[in-house]
Amino acid sequence: MTEIFGIPVQAFMGQLLIGLINGSFYALLSLGLAVIFGLLNIINFTHGAQYMMGAFVAWYLLNKLGLGYWWALVITPVTVGIFGAIIERTMLKQLYKLDHLYGLLLTFGLALIIQGLFRNEYGSSGLPYSMPEQLTGGQNLGFMFLPNYRAWVIVFSLVVCLSTWFVIEKTKLGSYLRAATENPELVRAFGINVPRMITLTYGFGVGLAALAGVMAAPIYSVNPLMGADLIIVVFAVVVIGGMGSIMGSIVTGFGLGVIEGLTKVFYPEASNTVIFIIMAVVLLFRPAGLFGTQR
Amino acid sequence: MLRKLGIAVAAAMAVGTAQAQISGGVVKIGVLSDMSSLYADIGGPGSVVAARMAVEDFGAAKKGMKVEIVSADHQNKPEVGSSIARQWYDTDGVDVIVDVPTSSVALAVNQVTREKAKAFLVSGAATSDLTGKACSPNTIHWTYDTWMLAHGTGGAIVKTGGDTWFFLTADYAFGHALERDTAEVVKANGGKVLGAVRHPLNTQDFSSFLLQAQSSKAKIIGLANAGGDTINSIKQAAEFGIVRGGQNLAGLLVFISDVNALGLDKAEGLILTETFYWDQNDQTRAFAKRFAPQNKNHMPTMVQAGVYSAVLHYLKAVEAAKTDDGTKVVAKMKELPTDDPLFGKGRIRQDGRKLHNAYLFEVKKPSESKGAWDYYKLRSTIPADQAFRPEKEGGCPLVK
Numbered sequence: 001m002t003e004i005f006g007i008p009v010q011a012f013m014g015q016l017l018i019g020l021i022n023g024s025f026y027a028l029l030s031l032g033l034a035v036i037f038g039l040l041n042i043i044n045f046t047h048g049a050q051y052m053m054g055a056f057v058a059w060y061l062l063n064k065l066g067l068g069y070w071w072a073l074v075i076t077p078v079t080v081g082i083f084g085a086i087i088e089r090t091m092l093k094q095l096y097k098l099d100h101l102y103g104l105l106l107t108f109g110l111a112l113i114i115q116g117l118f119r120n121e122y123g124s125s126g127l128p129y130s131m132p133e134q135l136t137g138g139q140n141l142g143f144m145f146l147p148n149y150r151a152w153v154i155v156f157s158l159v160v161c162l163s164t165w166f167v168i169e170k171t172k173l174g175s176y177l178r179a180a181t182e183n184p185e186l187v188r189a190f191g192i193n194v195p196r197m198i199t200l201t202y203g204f205g206v207g208l209a210a211l212a213g214v215m216a217a218p219i220y221s222v223n224p225l226m227g228a229d230l231i232i233v234v235f236a237v238v239v240i241g242g243m244g245s246i247m248g249s250i251v252t253g254f255g256l257g258v259i260e261g262l263t264k265v266f267y268p269e270a271s272n273t274v275i276f277i278i279m280a281v282v283l284l285f286r287p288a289g290l291f292g293t294q295r
Numbered sequence: 296m297l298r299k300l301g302i303a304v305a306a307a308m309a310v311g312t313a314q315a316q317i318s319g320g321v322v323k324i325g326v327l328s329d330m331s332s333l334y335a336d337i338g339g340p341g342s343v344v345a346a347r348m349a350v351e352d353f354g355a356a357k358k359g360m361k362v363e364i365v366s367a368d369h370q371n372k373p374e375v376g377s378s379i380a381r382q383w384y385d386t387d388g389v390d391v392i393v394d395v396p397t398s399s400v401a402l403a404v405n406q407v408t409r410e411k412a413k414a415f416l417v418s419g420a421a422t423s424d425l426t427g428k429a430c431s432p433n434t435i436h437w438t439y440d441t442w443m444l445a446h447g448t449g450g451a452i453v454k455t456g457g458d459t460w461f462f463l464t465a466d467y468a469f470g471h472a473l474e475r476d477t478a479e480v481v482k483a484n485g486g487k488v489l490g491a492v493r494h495p496l497n498t499q500d501f502s503s504f505l506l507q508a509q510s511s512k513a514k515i516i517g518l519a520n521a522g523g524d525t526i527n528s529i530k531q532a533a534e535f536g537i538v539r540g541g542q543n544l545a546g547l548l549v550f551i552s553d554v555n556a557l558g559l560d561k562a563e564g565l566i567l568t569e570t571f572y573w574d575q576n577d578q579t580r581a582f583a584k585r586f587a588p589q590n591k592n593h594m595p596t597m598v599q600a601g602v603y604s605a606v607l608h609y610l611k612a613v614e615a616a617k618t619d620d621g622t623k624v625v626a627k628m629k630e631l632p633t634d635d636p637l638f639g640k641g642r643i644r645q646d647g648r649k650l651h652n653a654y655l656f657e658v659k660k661p662s663e664s665k666g667a668w669d670y671y672k673l674r675s676t677i678p679a680d681q682a683f684r685p686e687k688e689g690g691c692p693l694v695k
Contacts, residue, residue, distance in 0.1 A: 011510050018502045123591055124335035126526060128558030131534070138536055144506060147534045219534060220499050221526050221556055225332060229497060264494075264503035269466050271503075272495040 014144035015261050021150045023257020024157035025212055029230065030237040030249040031161050032208035035168065038244030039181045039201050042092060043100055045108040046084075047234065048227025049115055050206045053080050054213020055222045056118065059129050069132035069218070076214045077207035084206025085199050092202070093195070111231070118224035126221030135218075153215055160211065161250045168246055177201060236279040242292020252290060316618035318388060321361045324350075324606060325389040327379060327404065328419060330368035333497050333523035334396045336552040338419040340366075341590045341599040342394045348586065349606035358614065365389065369400050371496065376400035377407050384411040390619045391416060391609060394602050398422035398469035408433045413621035416609060418601035421521070421548060422472040423684060426648040430691035433621050435628060437649045438601030439570050441469070442684040444547050445476035447568030447653050447677055452515060452545050453484040460545075461513035462491035463504050463528055465520035473519040473547055489513045494520070501528045505535050514542060521548045526556050533561055550596045554670045559661040562670075570653050570682075571597035571637055572671050578636035594668045604635045605649075641679060646691035653682035 029051060036044045057079055058072035067075065087110065095102045131149055138147040168174040177197060180187040184194045213227075220226055237256055241248030256275055263274040282290060326346050328338040343366045355362040365387065369376035376395065383389035384407070392408060395401040396419025408415040409431040416435050417425055423442040425434060460481050464470040470493070478488045489511045492504050505528070508516045516537065518528050525546055532544055546553075549567040573583035573594040582603070586595045595603075612627040613619050625647075633641040633649065641651040656671035664670065686694050 008510075011506065014506050014510075015503055018500075018506060021502070022500050119331060119335075121591075123552075123593060124331065124333060124339070125337075125523065125552045125556040128556060128561065130558075130560070138534075145509075145536050145540070147536070149534065150502075219531060221523065221530065223523065226499070230499065261503050264492075265507065268492050268494055268504065272498070 010143035011265070015265050016258060017141075017144065017146065018150075019258035019261025020254060021154055021257070022261060023254035024154050025216060025230075025253075026234060026237050026257050027161050027250045027253025028157045028212040028215070029209060029234040030241065030253045031164055031246065032205040032212075033234060033238050034241070034244055034246050034249035035164065035208070036202060036205035037238070038246060039168075039177055040198055041096075041100060041103075041181070042202070043104040043107065044202075044205065045104055045231065046087070046111045046114065047107075047206075047209050048229075048231030049111040050080055050084060050209040050227070051213040051216070051230065052118065052224060052227035053083070053114065054210030055129070055217040055220075055226060056122075056127075056213075056224075057210065058214040058217045059127050059222045062129065069214070072214050072217075073211070077211045080210035080213075081203040081207030085203035088199050088202040111228075115224055115228060122224055124223065124225060126223035126226075129217040129222050131218040149218060153219075156215070157212075160208070161253075164208070165246050165250060233275055236275045238289075240275075240279050240282045240289055242289025245289065245291040245293075248289060248291025316620065317360075317613075318390060318619055321363050321388065322355075322610070322613055322619050323363045323365065323387070323389045323391075324609075325380075325383045325387075325392045326364060326366040326394050326602070327369050327376060327383075327392050327400075328366070328394045329371050329396050330366070332371055334371065334419065334521065336556075336593065337522060337550050337596050338394045338396045338598045338602070341586075341593065341595065342366075342418070342602045344586060344589045345595065345599040345603040346393060346606045348582075349603045350610065353607055353610040355610060360610070360614065362610065369395065369397070371397045371400060373399045373403040377403040380404045380407040381411075384408075384413050390414065390621065391624075393417075393605055393609075394419045394598070396420055396598065397467075398424075398472065399467050401425060402429055402468060405429055405431055405434050408621070411621070414609065414625050416602075416605040418605055419598045421469050423476060423689070424468075424472060426644075426646040426684075427689035427691055430646045430689070430693055432647075432693060433625050435605065435625060435643055435647045435649055437605045438597050439568075439653070440648075440683070441473040441476045443570075443653055443682050444473060444568055445480045447655055447682070448545060448547055448566055449477040449480040449517070450484065451566060451655055451674070452543075453481055453486045457515040457543060457545070458484075458486035459513045460486060460488050460515045460517050461508045461511040462488070462517045462519050463501070463508060464491050464493050465496050465524055466493040467496055469521065470519045474517070477517055477519065477547055491519075494524070496524070498524060499527065501531045502535060504528075505532055505537060509535070509537060509540065509542065512542075515545050516542055517545045517547055519547050522550070522553065525549055526553050529557055529565070530561055550598070551594060551668070551670060552596050554658055555593070555668065559659060559664055559670065562658045563660045565658040566655065566674070567658070568653055568655055568677075569597045569671075570651055571595075571600040572654065572656065572673075573600075574669065574671070575654075582637055600637045604633070604638050607635050608633050644686050644694075646686055646689055646694050648683055648686070648689075650679040650683060652679050653677040 057076040061067040135149040241252035264271045391414040393416040401420030423440040425436045464474045616627040629643045638651040655674040
């Protein structure tokens, strides 16, 4: 059998695919962060907690209201997005005039509070969430068994990522948004309600995190701490991609998923660290990130 | 002069009472556990509840013994754990540390406790090294260990035909010890270990590791991990059709809280070894009924039950020895036979190993379960003298 770096081609292909699947979570989450940072200049540390809330809302919908996965995909981002909008209106809004650092500290504190509350209520070992029946089972691709659900994750997150990119970079709405962050006074002069636009953007970014949470619920356990570890990795992804770069975060999300996946084969002990090593190297040679521009 | 006289009188009066040599007049118990991360439901705040119940049931207040409980979160980091232990022993007057899940942290606290001549009652940690090469006159390993798990679960599986293994191992002291102990059992029973992959503690996604396990073609994939790591491995193994493909999973350390988080539909048929199950007899049920309302309505795990049992026996030994000096109390604990409602009668060996029965359970099918927390059926009982590693084989220098 042919081999790549000492492992059979078939196993190698499998690992590549798995890397892409994990990359889709990184991409979805870092996309939300990039949108919020790129347009609002907020370093949103509550992103992990909002991702976790997404999973919990899905669990709640299923177990308390009997609404399944497909409903959760629609309802959850809206619910958690509204929660985000409230936070923006009541708290973040006060900080726009101050240094980025204050927003970071506020969102970090909020994340700790939210996680603590959920942990007190639900414990740390998590709650079961069943996979939607339509997506159970899988396909034998020859080189690996691909669960249908994972295939869905890749496709769906690609669609969401690319549409987000399209809306922000290629439509009129997107250009308003970008203009509003560059020069809010001027845009306001055109009769556009800038504060509302900013609130909606934050809500949208948070909704993306919640959407990722719903998608994660059937494969990882619905766990109060599920976002806490992930958020650090996702921040690294955003930094590598270039803070605020929409396309950068999508491409690096998928790319780093693949690199991490391959590390799990060649040197599994380092699979938690490899992304940070890359981050350090990127920061040394391209401080603005791979796709970022110096501001 | 007058003050000296006062002290002398006070001392003379105290001789007759149990507190004769209780440091600070208080027996201070420190529950050191993972309070917030992946093992928090196994020990964590529930262990504090269990310790408090033991103090109540011992009747400390009635006996005039002052007992205080403090707790802290070691975050699964050895350096955090040992610095808390030092502070507790040096400045806070803590006499005994209990629980301490996460073997790497327990090994560190084991060292500190020995240096300070205090007492350490391990319930949450698993590594059998605590009664092997790292054994100490100040440490008792209470609830379970990796040797017991390997022989209980591993042994049962090899004997029913699971003779080729691939390990998914948590990359720290506990995972390594469990893999080593299980591999020995597999080999001793004529089986073969085809490979292993070490994953970092607290990993979310196991698909990559599972794929490696799959391509090894081993009949059994041994999960030498715990808590959230085990839950995610089992969940994702089902997703990747591992069991349907003819391979079987062996959860080498599965707690009832993990089964609860997985749900019976994913956990059914798992074989596991525990030393305590809340629904074993009237006494364990009575304990669980008191315990659950204080712990988010979660039934006690064996680790939490072990904390109860260990603290109860510790207090009995303090009473008997009339001191809370760590080394003396631990010696007394080994001398006295153990007896409590949860683990029944038992004893503690010279190497610090507490002996009691272990049970091989099978997780029920959803249709067999009568309701919440009705999860296990008993497959067999492993008597205390066979459940744990023979004292001579551990290499503990205390054993002559």
